[in-house]
Amino acid sequence: MASVEFRNVTKSFGDFKAVADVSFDIANGEFVCLLGPSGCGKTTSLRMMAGLETPSSGQILIGGEEVTHLHPKDRNIAMVFQDYALYPHMNLADNIAYPLKVRGEAVAKRHARAKEVADVLKIGHLMDRLPSQISGGQQQRTSLARALVYPARIYLFDEPLSNLDAKLRLEARGFLNHLQRDMGMTAVYVTHDQAEAMALATRIAVMDQGRIVQFASPIEIYRRPATTFVANFVGNPPMNLIAVEGTQADGQLRLVAEGANIGALPMTDAIGKALAAGSALTLGVRPEHLFIAEAGAANSVTAPLFANENMGPESLVTIDRGEGARVTARIFIDEHLDLGETVTLGFAPEHIHLFDHTGKRIPAAGE
Amino acid sequence: MKKISFPALFSRIAFSGLAAIIGAAFALPLVWFLFAPFNARAELGLALPDPWTLSNFATVFGNGFAMQALWNSLIQAVGGVILVGAAATLAAYALSRSSLPAKGAVTYILLLFSSVVSGTAAMVPIFLIVSAAGLMDTHIAVILTFAGGLLPTAMFILRDFIDGIPKSYEESAMVAGASPVQAFFDVALPVIRPGIVVVVVWAFVNIWGSFLIPFILLRSSQNMPAAVAIYSFYSEAGTPVVTLLAAYSLIYSLPVIGLYLFVSWKFGFRFFGGIKA
Amino acid sequence: MTTEPLAARPKKVRNFALLSNRAGGAFLLPAGLLVSVFVIFPFFWVIFVSFTNRTLLGRTALNPEFVGLANYLTLFDPATFFQRGQFGFSLILTTQFVLCSALLGQALLGLVLAWLIQTVPPAVKRMVETFVIGAWILPEVVIGFAWFAFLDRDAGTLNMLLKSVGLPPGDFLLQHPFWVIVVFNTWRGAAFSMMLFNSAFASIPPSYFQAADVAGASSFQKFRDIGLPLIRGHIVTDLILITMWTFNVFTPFLLTNGGPSYRTELVSIYNYRVAFQDFQFGKGAAVGVIMMLINLAFALVYLSIGKKKAAQS
Numbered sequence: 024m025a026s027v028e029f030r031n032v033t034k035s036f037g038d039f040k041a042v043a044d045v046s047f048d049i050a051n052g053e054f055v056c057l058l059g060p061s062g063c064g065k066t067t068s069l070r071m072m073a074g075l076e077t078p079s080s081g082q083i084l085i086g087g088e089e090v091t092h093l094h095p096k097d098r099n100i101a102m103v104f105q106d107y108a109l110y111p112h113m114n115l116a117d118n119i120a121y122p123l124k125v126r127g128e129a130v131a132k133r134h135a136r137a138k139e140v141a142d143v144l145k146i147g148h149l150m151d152r153l154p155s156q157i158s159g160g161q162q163q164r165t166s167l168a169r170a171l172v173y174p175a176r177i178y179l180f181d182e183p184l185s186n187l188d189a190k191l192r193l194e195a196r197g198f199l200n201h202l203q204r205d206m207g208m209t210a211v212y213v214t215h216d217q218a219e220a221m222a223l224a225t226r227i228a229v230m231d232q233g234r235i236v237q238f239a240s241p242i243e244i245y246r247r248p249a250t251t252f253v254a255n256f257v258g259n260p261p262m263n264l265i266a267v268e269g270t271q272a273d274g275q276l277r278l279v280a281e282g283a284n285i286g287a288l289p290m291t292d293a294i295g296k297a298l299a300a301g302s303a304l305t306l307g308v309r310p311e312h313l314f315i316a317e318a319g320a321a322n323s324v325t326a327p328l329f330a331n332e333n334m335g336p337e338s339l340v341t342i343d344r345g346e347g348a349r350v351t352a353r354i355f356i357d358e359h360l361d362l363g364e365t366v367t368l369g370f371a372p373e374h375i376h377l378f379d380h381t382g383k384r385i386p387a388a389g390e
Numbered sequence: 391m392k393k394i395s396f397p398a399l400f401s402r403i404a405f406s407g408l409a410a411i412i413g414a415a416f417a418l419p420l421v422w423f424l425f426a427p428f429n430a431r432a433e434l435g436l437a438l439p440d441p442w443t444l445s446n447f448a449t450v451f452g453n454g455f456a457m458q459a460l461w462n463s464l465i466q467a468v469g470g471v472i473l474v475g476a477a478a479t480l481a482a483y484a485l486s487r488s489s490l491p492a493k494g495a496v497t498y499i500l501l502l503f504s505s506v507v508s509g510t511a512a513m514v515p516i517f518l519i520v521s522a523a524g525l526m527d528t529h530i531a532v533i534l535t536f537a538g539g540l541l542p543t544a545m546f547i548l549r550d551f552i553d554g555i556p557k558s559y560e561e562s563a564m565v566a567g568a569s570p571v572q573a574f575f576d577v578a579l580p581v582i583r584p585g586i587v588v589v590v591v592w593a594f595v596n597i598w599g600s601f602l603i604p605f606i607l608l609r610s611s612q613n614m615p616a617a618v619a620i621y622s623f624y625s626e627a628g629t630p631v632v633t634l635l636a637a638y639s640l641i642y643s644l645p646v647i648g649l650y651l652f653v654s655w656k657f658g659f660r661f662f663g664g665i666k667a
Numbered sequence: 668m669t670t671e672p673l674a675a676r677p678k679k680v681r682n683f684a685l686l687s688n689r690a691g692g693a694f695l696l697p698a699g700l701l702v703s704v705f706v707i708f709p710f711f712w713v714i715f716v717s718f719t720n721r722t723l724l725g726r727t728a729l730n731p732e733f734v735g736l737a738n739y740l741t742l743f744d745p746a747t748f749f750q751r752g753q754f755g756f757s758l759i760l761t762t763q764f765v766l767c768s769a770l771l772g773q774a775l776l777g778l779v780l781a782w783l784i785q786t787v788p789p790a791v792k793r794m795v796e797t798f799v800i801g802a803w804i805l806p807e808v809v810i811g812f813a814w815f816a817f818l819d820r821d822a823g824t825l826n827m828l829l830k831s832v833g834l835p836p837g838d839f840l841l842q843h844p845f846w847v848i849v850v851f852n853t854w855r856g857a858a859f860s861m862m863l864f865n866s867a868f869a870s871i872p873p874s875y876f877q878a879a880d881v882a883g884a885s886s887f888q889k890f891r892d893i894g895l896p897l898i899r900g901h902i903v904t905d906l907i908l909i910t911m912w913t914f915n916v917f918t919p920f921l922l923t924n925g926g927p928s929y930r931t932e933l934v935s936i937y938n939y940r941v942a943f944q945d946f947q948f949g950k951g952a953a954v955g956v957i958m959m960l961i962n963l964a965f966a967l968v969y970l971s972i973g974k975k976k977a978a979q980s
Binding site for chain 3: 435489501515517519537574
């Protein structure tokens, strides 16, 4: 296994900068997810690792060796494509064994190895079939088998589960998790599904518009999102973001917002600096940290009920503060609420996240 | 049972009737062809054979000149098709997959030139070129001329086809360790094959049925393809030997009919003639 | 598990593409050569020859002289322009031929046929398609011969039919040669238009027509208000294509040889006669250049429409 390093990598397509001056280090054995919305540069970054795109500037290193202009075939990597790329004219055995054929291995030996890998992935009984004759889930596993059949330094995944239905996706996700930990493979995995990234990654690189916004472990991203973008992207439902006006008085921070009652918070240097730059802050609190409270409670927000979705184990209660500003809470008790009824959602002050006027996180005391 | 109103039924019948009449009108000039080849006493008039016989075909097979002409058609068609198929596939792959500058311009110019330089207008300079090269009255001249004329359209059809093949096939092959040439032969070519079949069939039918190019570029009767042979049979002074001609024309038409049936069975109509529906 | 390491010499690429520029150039070479020699070069060569007095035989075969626009002036000479057997007559004839056979004939017939077969039973549809397409795909020499027999004065099928319904027979090739080739070419080429319009109609969602049915529209109304407007782009494409092809078509030669007395001498046939029967290459080249210029005009219109369509989508 090997490490991966990006040094000031930029990729432009004409005037459009798909990847803008990105640098990072992935250590041997890490499972890194590149997470972000469409067009954020995650797939382009992955393809540059594979050698299917060449950076406009910057260097890429695999295992400490520079590979920036190296042809994919010489990088000793494996990749699973979003559309699986199974060759329609070859049966599964030939498909899976293809990398070994390219390496000059004899037919018997490479088919035996292919069968070995296929058995582990529970498709060993389909070796004679054509890709068109097997199910989507089986195709996905065939694609994976082809990537595992030869030793590679790093494993690249381009949204490999996005074409599977929900149940299969969960199964495959669990399997990938187990596989990576078992093999200790260095994996780079592109996805737009934050749940997938949270479940699989040892570290997540959240990307937006060609840049990395935050590169940290899942729990770090969950607990201390670096910007409102990250806060809104990770978590289901995403973190509630409330626009607040901040003022300083008596060494305390006072936050004001319509229909909200927020207790004073102790001032810190970081908050002071942020206030000086702009008083329009954002307050964030996750749906799971909200509960139904009495009207006028200390830390709360009050508005008419917009929707009450009973999901089974929990209810998603959404209130509408007007102009599309809604707050959603995950409530774990059955409450009967009427549409339009005024509901107060309360939260504990330790669950407050603060972001400055640019959307950047204001570090809490002691961070 | 779906109830259908009388006016609707009437118009449905009228439409079918009209369509059938037009269809029959189209069949009319060919009706003679159903009977004449099997009629030992066939003339230009429409007549039912009495008895139905295959003797005309026997005479054709015994006619050295006629058989030689068929053989020439085959040589020219097969030669042309191999050349067009190979050259067009390679060129179309390059136009689709490489990042050569001005790829789009090349296609545009090709299409422009190929539609402009066609028919008799093109034959004057081609005649001069072929004769200057000393290739007058050879199969190779005819094959090369056909190839040159058919290539632009063939490249266009194939490039379109290859554009529709996901690049992830070749990409995954290269990530797995294959060189571009290996990827082309192992992975790309087998997937392009149906497109090549279409182009090959289209080219074959075009060359097999073509009259003008061999008419102008060939002199001696031993190199004439069937198209020119048939023309010379019925345009010469005096009455043509109808029995032979009818049977010969039918034999000559069979490969075209066969290929058309094959293609429409395999792909459905819409590919024939290179039109993408 | 051990496998041999990969190729010893790693390949460096400036900018990755599935096919390197060098390989791409090599792949293009065979086709490029053939097309250059047999399509591109002839285009320029014929222009050059049209400015000479080159012939096949005689003094000007070995030493053709540069004569400037003389050939063109001969073609457009007002004194002879309209005479039968001259270029002007041929050009006018061809224009009429294209108007009647391509626009009125093939396009209209193809449109009508395509609309009809949308709603007829599959058996009728197959029958019609078989015969119309049969007329299109059979080799042109066979078609020429078939029509030769069809139109025969004494015993041809057409005259037989006319006699059987009491109409007078005729020597159509002799008496109405122009209309013969118009009908002949329409018959030959309608299939393309029919197939084009057929697939264009078939791509209109059936629910559009069903909604019209529910509203009580007649077939003609559906055709005029739904079918026709939605395939307008295809109609234009079709018209340009078949105009180009009909302008260049040589097949009527197989039926009439340009006669009788040059009455069916289309420009393509005139070109053939001047260059390959009279062996006046210079003059023939001039005709060819004019034909190519007309083709160029059509091709540019066609390609610009194609570009516009691509830009819209």
